[in-house]
Amino acid sequence: MEWTEEIIAQLKALWAEGLSTAEIGRRLSITKNAVVGKAHRLGLPARPSPIRRNAKPKTAEKAEAPAATSSAAAQTATPVQPAKQAEAAPVGETEKHQPTPSAPARSTPPEAAPAPAVEEKVAKKEKPAASSKSKPKAPLRSISDPEPQKRRGPSCCWPIGDPGTPGFHFCGATPIPGKPYCEEHAQIAYVRLRDRRDNVA
DNA sequence: CCCTGATTCGC
DNA sequence: GCGAATCAGG
Numbered sequence: 001m002e003w004t005e006e007i008i009a010q011l012k013a014l015w016a017e018g019l020s021t022a023e024i025g026r027r028l029s030i031t032k033n034a035v036v037g038k039a040h041r042l043g044l045p046a047r048p049s050p051i052r053r054n055a056k057p058k059t060a061e062k063a064e065a066p067a068a069t070s071s072a073a074a075q076t077a078t079p080v081q082p083a084k085q086a087e088a089a090p091v092g093e094t095e096k097h098q099p100t101p102s103a104p105a106r107s108t109p110p111e112a113a114p115a116p117a118v119e120e121k122v123a124k125k126e127k128p129a130a131s132s133k134s135k136p137k138a139p140l141r142s143i144s145d146p147e148p149q150k151r152r153g154p155s156c157c158w159p160i161g162d163p164g165t166p167g168f169h170f171c172g173a174t175p176i177p178g179k180p181y182c183e184e185h186a187q188i189a190y191v192r193l194r195d196r197r198d199n200v201a
Numbered sequence: 202c203c204c205t206g207a208t209t210c211g212c
Numbered sequence: 213g214c215g216a217a218t219c220a221g222g
Contacts, residue, residue, distance in 0.1 A: 001214065021206060030215090036206065037215050047206075 001034060008042065011035065013159070015044050026188055027159075156182035158189075 007028060014024040021039070025032040040046075156171035157180050173182035181189050 003213085020204090022204090032206080033217080034215050036208090038213090040207075041213070 001030060003038060008038075010159075011038060012042070012044065015039055015047070018047070154180075156180070156185055158182070158185040 010028060011024060014027060015035075019027075021032040021035045025035045028035070154175050156173040156175045158171035160169050160171060171182055171185055173184065175182045176186050179186050
């Protein structure tokens with residue numbers, strides 16, 4: 001695996017975005033192991049995982065950590081948490097899809113698609129409120145807008161590149177109706193849980 | 202059973 | 213340095 005700056009940037013971006021390792025792996029066409037491994041090597045912040053590896057089969061335990069006298073190490077850093085996994089289970093799609101946009105609420109929506117956060121970030125970057133003055137008539141078009149798209153055809157929002165870098169962009173291809181991604185990317189994004197397991201290529 | 206992420210260890 | 217294998221918790 002050739003970890004170019006580009007790839008690493010993407011990994012970082014997606015990682016920071018809160019995607020699962022498997023998700024990231026899927027997007028980069030690598031295994032989740034690779035993602036996790038690299039992430040660790042890069043020193044990326046470990047993401048919420050309840051797993052704790054205490055029992056070291058081989059490595060001997062180390063001495064106790066000396067109790068710090070002053071625990072007043074005030075850390076201004078606020079634990080930034082993704083709050084919610086934008087994607088809990090973006091999968092489950094079989095063959096059928098809901099032609100009706102207003103499908104009944106599903107406990108596990110198969111249509112859950114990760115990655116909207118990126119757009120928000122980008123939007124912020126693009127349109128930073130420079131001054132306190134707000135433009136009442138500013139053509140602000142947030143992605144959350146009720147109906148921002150009237151004429152602009154939808155485009156695949158598969159992230160290409162590192163959000164925040166000049167080269168970053170979205171796929172832009174014509175997405176499958178009812179899906180945020182184009183055919184090509186939807187296939188990767190909506191892999192069935194059973195089928196994917198590992199490896200993508 | 203399925204998912205998830207973390208660490209270990211051979212390469 | 214890399215990632216599959218393995219471990220481990222939900």
